[in-house]
Amino acid sequence: EAGVTQFPSHSVIEKGQTVTLRCDPISGHDNLYWYRRVMGKEIKFLLHFVKESKQDESGMPNNRFLAERTGGTYSTLKVQPAELEDSGVYFCASSQDQWETQYFGPGTRLLVL
Amino acid sequence: QKEVEQDPGPLSVPEGAIVSLNCTYSNSAFQYFMWYRQYSRKGPELLMYTYSSGNKEDGRFTAQVDKSSKYISLFIRDSQPSDSATYLCAMGDLEGATNKLIFGTGTLLAVQP
Numbered sequence: 001e002a003g004v005t006q007f008p009s010h011s012v013i014e015k016g017q018t019v020t021l022r023c024d025p026i027s028g029h030d031n032l033y034w035y036r037r038v039m040g041k042e043i044k045f046l047l048h049f050v051k052e053s054k055q056d057e058s059g060m061p062n063n064r065f066l067a068e069r070t071g072g073t074y075s076t077l078k079v080q081p082a083e084l085e086d087s088g089v090y091f092c093a094s095s096q097d098q099w100e101t102q103y104f105g106p107g108t109r110l111l112v113l
Numbered sequence: 114q115k116e117v118e119q120d121p122g123p124l125s126v127p128e129g130a131i132v133s134l135n136c137t138y139s140n141s142a143f144q145y146f147m148w149y150r151q152y153s154r155k156g157p158e159l160l161m162y163t164y165s166s167g168n169k170e171d172g173r174f175t176a177q178v179d180k181s182s183k184y185i186s187l188f189i190r191d192s193q194p195s196d197s198a199t200y201l202c203a204m205g206d207l208e209g210a211t212n213k214l215i216f217g218t219g220t221l222l223a224v225q226p
Contacts, residue, residue, distance in 0.1 A: 004156070033213070042117070043157070043201065045213040056211035091156055098212050104149075104156035 004105035006092050012111045018080040021108045025094030032075050033102060038088035082112045116140050119202055119217025128226050132189040136202035136217045143204040146178050148187045151199045192224045
């Protein structure tokens with residue numbers, strides 16, 4: 001069974017540009033989470049999808065971040081326009097039921113110059 | 114004040130040593146506790162999961178939770194070089210609308226052969 005996959009693995013962009021991160025959860029997992037780790041800090045929750053619906057987006061930093069999960073399968077996280085402080089590692093996780101184990105992807109390393 | 118405090122290390126031990134990793138937390142609503150292991154350039158991988166105070170053992174790993182002191186520990190017996198990784202504690206509550214995990218900053222462990 002394939003795990004959670006994320007694309008791209010790395011992205012280097014300039015301030016003001018747009019970047020879109022993609023997450024493919026484990027097949028059959030209705031719950032999809034985005035987390036972020038900025039350098040030197042802890043991994044922090046961004047938002048939670050149940051199928052295509054946003055269950056909780058309380059961790060989204062500001063309106064430059066837009067997450068979608070059309071069709072309830074893969075999800076995208078778009079940052080527009082990117083700022084220097086958006087640099088970090090963006091993790092996606094999925095679980096079958098909400099209160100079950102979250103399986104993490106390898107992360108996308110984003111560097112905004 | 115952070116909700117979860119974890120010593121970032123690094124912690125260096127000789128092969129075969131017993132390793133003790135710890136986290137403290139401030140939110141008494143936390144009801145479940147996890148330890149994740151993260152190898153370099155990989156996503157976090159769940160090691161141990163517990164709901165209650167007390168000890169839970171799995172092979173060389175023992176997770177300990179003391180809710181009265183808001184303190185959790187992970188013990189690794191007979192540590193191996195392959196245990197070298199970052200260890201993240203994470204926790205959550207069952208009362209919210211979403212299963213968002215609150216992480217510590219992680220402790221970097223190096224087991225020297």
